[in-house]
Amino acid sequence: MQDVYVLDVLRTPIVGKNGKFKAIRPEVLGAEVVKSLVQRCGLTAVDGILGGNAVGTGGNITRLMALLAGLPEAVPACTVDMQCASAAAAMAMAYANVASGQGDVWIAGGMESSSLQPLRTYAPADERYKLVPDGNGEYYTAQFAPGDMAPDTMLRGAERVAAEEGVTRAELEAWALRSHARAAAAVKAGVLKDRIVPVQGWSKDDGIRPRMSQRLLSRLPLLLGEGTTLTAGTACCINDGAAFAVLASGDYVRRQGRRPLARIVGTAAVGGNPAQSPRGAMRTADVLLARLGWRYEDLQAIEFNEAFAVIDVLFKRAHPDCVVNYNRFGGALAYGHPYGASGAILLAHLVESLRAAGGGCGILSIAGAGGMGEAIALELVE
Template sequence: MEKVYLIGGLRSHIGLTGGLFKTVPAEELAAAVLQKIMAKYPFVLQADGLLCGNAVGTGGNITRLAALKAGLPATIPALTIDMQCASAAASIELAMTKIGSGMADILIAGGFESTSMQPVRVYAKADARYREEGFTVAQFSPDTTSAKAMLEGAERTCQKHGFTREELDAFAVRSHRLAKKAREENRLNEIVVSVFGSEGDEGIRDRMSPKLAARMPKLFTEEEVKELLAGDSASLPIKESVDKQNVLQEQKIAVMPLLTAANACLMNDGAAFVVLASRQAVEQYGLRPEAELLAGFEWGVDPRYSPEGAIETGAHLLQRCDLQPQQIDVFEYNEAFAVISALFARKYPKLTARYCPWGGALAYGHPYGASGAILLLHLWQELKQTEGKLGLLSIAGAGGLGTALLVKKC
């Protein structure tokens, strides 16, 4: 394959649902950041395409709409990719593949999301899933139509691996502390732009502490957790010899709900894009590469435990590249839930200082379709401002999926 270079990129501030960008449609938010991209990297007017993730938008090829609103030349094609939370990372991986195979020289990739302006959809009346009130969350797995499928998967994963509330909350506190420090030290100034009057990432809680985390509300009741775990032997904290189904039904054991408003990320709005180029484009336009994208990988896991996708996909990419974990200087895994952080710490206990060193999605937020690009932008800056050389990002997606990318600083 041809070499694929990261030239740069930008992201918006990240807002909470109903917050900074509460009246801004997703395509308008994307267009505003794309205009900043065009101003900073004018050669993108010669781009071969725009590839973007979007998970909960209005549908159609919303990336094309954003491109036209931004004023990109109409001759530049656009493609929307929906891999839910992994959409932007999948878009970047596809862009890397197109450039690496010689099909393109300059591509803009990333994603955008507005949960504030998320539409309500309605199944056809002939569909057994039809409800007059409609739905906002798509079906990700054949065994459930629950609107809380991702939260339920995170709770199951917490129970399966035997984590405690305190253990999970500690990662949430860590994330906010590190994000606050990065903000105070202006670590992200090069990649973050203000749009629609935004002044900062809205989700970082300066006062987050173990005491505050402990007071945050649980997202499930004990009975709801029991129902989730019923018949799911891998998740139950009792001996294999016991009839788990009956024990749960008879309520002979206590099940502590673990997911809370502190250790699960909130809903967010945001947009993020990176600019990728071939060696030919670098030479033609006199560009300065910031990093090289070495490899990408996608993997699937049991959708009932979708957070495991981030860990498993990252591990498989390392294996395919014949790398040991200790060779990676920075790991940017999407902290949609603290259980992902806890799984990383359990798998790589000696490498936790390299994990999301400036905080993760538990603090900044997780605008689904944009998060993979946000991870790459943060990873680039972390490698650039430290002595790091290799970085790995990985993100889980609804339905039990994951996308990972391996990056080398130039």
């Protein structure tokens, strides 16, 4: 088995739905990142490319992206759909390909345009045609579990977990405040600027609110009505963006004299109750750490995708002494969540978080619709 290294990882700015990127197709966003990676890494050959996407037009849009980026026609491309965990799954697959000797250099990550999410229609013969809310076969949100056709199933899953665990609105809002404050501090310090590829002259993440306050959060209405806890402040925004990484074998790194960013130590994919998808982040990280013989206390950086603040609350309750290394620069509550790209965004942030910590090991983990989860463990090389 080959060692697998991250040569580089880049992302676009993360932009809100119907914002600056509202007319830019996801494959175009991804191509901007891939072109920059090829140039920065001086790549003369790529063995393959894997791209995550959750709500695009379907088909193999990673192939479209690769061609738009100017990669040779001979480079194979495949699109991965694990919903929110798509980019992380794509990177895990690329890791497996490199580790098993199926090429020296793979590009992997994901892309998303929530702004251009198409309205789809079930075939009239499909029993779900009449089961969608309007009974006309049309839907935006795919089905994630048998018997569940709700378009807001992810939100309801997060509320369900919060209720089962007795999580309070105050606990959730404390994490929203932390996320925005840390993200704003990261922007001010410029710690992520070298990971961001401008698109059409735009280089700013537009979801971060430096002046987010408890007063503002307290005024937000409950998303699911009286007796619930989640608001727009404690659930992530919907976004557009792309992020990709170059993964290379140890042989390639040595032959080319490259200095990689990090070594991938392992990956894990885990399934669970689809009605409680937020549990997937910590559950998957737990499995990977156990497999590696590591503890959270051994890590210098931890990045979970905070699609909902309940994910953060569960982590703090389980590992209070590790919160200092958790989402060091804030998370998706501030930046946003371009579904198919978020796993690779976490990788970019994890690398910089390890740098800020002075090196060591870290983990990223992301929950996905249907009760899925994907995690990746790193060791910083630089």
